[in-house]
Amino acid sequence: MKHDDDFHMSPDEFRRAGHTLVDWIADYRERVATLPVQSQVEPGALRAALPASPPEHGDEGFDAWLRDVDELVLPGITHWQAPAFFAYFPANTSGPSILGELLSAGLGVQGMLWATSPACTELETHMLDWLVDLMALPEKFRSRGAGGGVLQDSASSAVLCALLAARERATRFESNTHGGRGGLVAYGSTQTHSSLDKGIAVAGIGRANLRKISVDERFAMDPQALAAAIAADRAAGRKPFFVCATVGTTSTLAADPLRAIGEICAREGLWLHVDAAMAGSAAVCPEHRVLFDGLELADSYCFNPHKWLFTNFDCSAFFVADRKALTDALSITPEYLRNAASESGGIIDYRDWQIPLGRRFRALKLWFVIRHYGAAGLRHHLRRHIALAAELGARIAADPHLELAVPVSLNLVCFRHRRGDEASRALLARLNAGGRMYLSHTVVEERHTLRLCIGQTHVAAGHVETAWQEIAAAAAALNQGVSP
Numbered sequence: 001m002k003h004d005d006d007f008h009m010s011p012d013e014f015r016r017a018g019h020t021l022v023d024w025i026a027d028y029r030e031r032v033a034t035l036p037v038q039s040q041v042e043p044g045a046l047r048a049a050l051p052a053s054p055p056e057h058g059d060e061g062f063d064a065w066l067r068d069v070d071e072l073v074l075p076g077i078t079h080w081q082a083p084a085f086f087a088y089f090p091a092n093t094s095g096p097s098i099l100g101e102l103l104s105a106g107l108g109v110q111g112m113l114w115a116t117s118p119a120c121t122e123l124e125t126h127m128l129d130w131l132v133d134l135m136a137l138p139e140k141f142r143s144r145g146a147g148g149g150v151l152q153d154s155a156s157s158a159v160l161c162a163l164l165a166a167r168e169r170a171t172r173f174e175s176n177t178h179g180g181r182g183g184l185v186a187y188g189s190t191q192t193h194s195s196l197d198k199g200i201a202v203a204g205i206g207r208a209n210l211r212k213i214s215v216d217e218r219f220a221m222d223p224q225a226l227a228a229a230i231a232a233d234r235a236a237g238r239k240p241f242f243v244c245a246t247v248g249t250t251s252t253l254a255a256d257p258l259r260a261i262g263e264i265c266a267r268e269g270l271w272l273h274v275d276a277a278m279a280g281s282a283a284v285c286p287e288h289r290v291l292f293d294g295l296e297l298a299d300s301y302c303f304n305p306h307k308w309l310f311t312n313f314d315c316s317a318f319f320v321a322d323r324k325a326l327t328d329a330l331s332i333t334p335e336y337l338r339n340a341a342s343e344s345g346g347i348i349d350y351r352d353w354q355i356p357l358g359r360r361f362r363a364l365k366l367w368f369v370i371r372h373y374g375a376a377g378l379r380h381h382l383r384r385h386i387a388l389a390a391e392l393g394a395r396i397a398a399d400p401h402l403e404l405a406v407p408v409s410l411n412l413v414c415f416r417h418r419r420g421d422e423a424s425r426a427l428l429a430r431l432n433a434g435g436r437m438y439l440s441h442t443v444v445e446e447r448h449t450l451r452l453c454i455g456q457t458h459v460a461a462g463h464v465e466t467a468w469q470e471i472a473a474a475a476a477a478l479n480q481g482v483s484p
C-alpha cells in the first residue's frame with residue numbers, strides 16, 4: 001500500500017478495500033456450508049505462519065491481508081455461521097447485524113455518557129423498550145418507569161452487575177465503602193451457568209457462599225429446597241441476598257419455576273436475577289411465554305440477542321426493575337466526567353449501568369435486525385428451529401440405537417447412544433471429525449450426552465436431515481462395532 005507522509009489509509013483506499021471486504025463476507029456466507037465446520041488445525045499453527053515481529057513499514061496492503069485471511073486464518077476458524085453448526089449455542093449473525101456492526105465501527109462512537117453521543121444512548125434505550133414489546137416482558141423493565149434496559153457485552157457481565165446491585169442493597173452500600181464483611185449468601189441451582197460462580201467470586205461474596213440448590217427430574221430448581229436452604233442460612237446467622245434462576249439451562253435447556261422462586265424471593269427480601277441467555281429469544285413467540293411466567297417478580301433479567309436473535313456478538317440485553325439500585329451501586333463521578341446533561345438528571349448515562357466506563361454503539365445492529373426481520377420474521381425463524389428440533393427428537397426417540405437424554409426443549413436435542421458412555425463419546429468424535437457438522441456434549445445424570453442445538457441463521461430442513469442420516473448411520477455402525 002502506498003503511503004503519503006501521514007501514513008493513513010485514504011478515503012479512496014478505504015472505499016475500495018471496503019467493497020472488496022463486503023464482497024468477501026457475502027461470498028463467505030454463501031460458501032460457509034461447504035467448509036469443514038470445526039477447525040482441525042494443531043495448536044500454534046497460525047502463529048508459526050505469522051512474522052515473528054511487527055513490520056517497521058506498512059506492507060503491500062489490503063489484498064495481501066485478505067489473501068492471508070484466506071490462507072492462514074480461515075483454516076483456524078470454526079464456522080459458527082455454518083448451517084450445520086449445532087454445538088454449544090448458536091451465535092447466529094445476519095446481514096443487517098453485520099451492517100450495523102460495520103456502521104458502529106465507522107462512527108467510532110464512545111457512548112459512555114449521554115453527552116458523548118446522545119443518539120448512542122437514546123437508540124439503545126429505545127431498542128430495549130422495543131424488546132419489552134417484542135417479548136411481552138414485564139412493564140417494570142420499560143425505561144419510562146423506575147426500571148429500564150441496557151446492552152451489556154455478555155450475560156456474565158449482566159449477572160455480575162445484578163450481584164453488585166444486590167450486594168449494595170443488602171449491605172446499605174457498606175460493601176462499596178468499607179469492603180465486604182462476609183455473611184452474604186447467594187443461590188443458584190446445580191444447573192446454573194458457571195458465570196454465576198465467576199460473578200460470585202469477582203463480587204467478593206466468596207464461592208463457599210453460593211448454594212447450588214437441587215433440581216427436579218426435569219433439571220429445574222426445586223423451590224422447596226431453595227426455601228429450606230434460605231431458612232438454614234438464616235438460622236445460622238448468615239444473610240441470604242440473591243437468587244439466580246434460569247430459563248434455559250446450558251446443559252439441557254431446563255426452565256426453573258420463576259413464579260414459585262419469585263414468591264420466595266419476595267417473601268424473604270432477596271434479589272431475583274433471571275438468566276435466559278439463549279432461551280430468552282423464544283419469548284418472541286407467544287406460545288413459549290409460559291416459560292417466563294412469574295418474570296414480573298424478578299429484580300433483573302438478561303437474555304442474549306447474540307445467541308439466538310440474529311445479532312452478532314456482543315449484544316446482551318439486561319433489564320432491571322429499579323435502575324437506581326444499579327446506578328447507586330456502580331456510579332462514580334470524577335470531575336472530568338461531569339457535564340450539564342448528567343447533572344440535569346433527565347438523561348441516562350449508561351456508564352453507570354455496567355462495569356467499564358467505555359461502551360460501544362451496540363444498539364445499531366439490533367435496530368437493523370429488528371427493522372429487517374420485524375417481529376413476524378423473528379417468530380418465523382425461531383418457530384422453524386424449534387420445529388426442526390422436535391422432528392429430530394422424534395426420530396432419535398424412535399431409533400433402536402439412540403435415546404433422548406431429556407425431552408427436547410425448544411431448539412436443543414440432548415441424546416446418547418444406548419450402548420453407554422463409550423459409544424456416545426465415539427459417536428460424537430466421529431460426527432465432528434467428519435467436518436460436515438459440529439456438536440458438543442454435556443453430562444446428564446452422570447451419562448455422556450450429545451447436545452445438538454438448532455439455531456443457525458441459514459439452517460434448513462435439509463441440513464438437519466443430512467445430519468440425521470449421518471448420526472443414524474454412525475450410531476448403527478457403532479452398535480455393530482464397525483466403522484461407518
Ligand SMILES: Cc1ncc(COP(=O)(O)O)c(C=O)c1O
Nearest residue numbers: 154155156193195249250275277
Ligand atoms: C444459561 C447461560 N447463561 C449464561 C451464559 C454465558 O453467556 P455469555 O457468554 O454472554 O456471558 C451462557 C452461555 O452459554 C448460558 O448458556
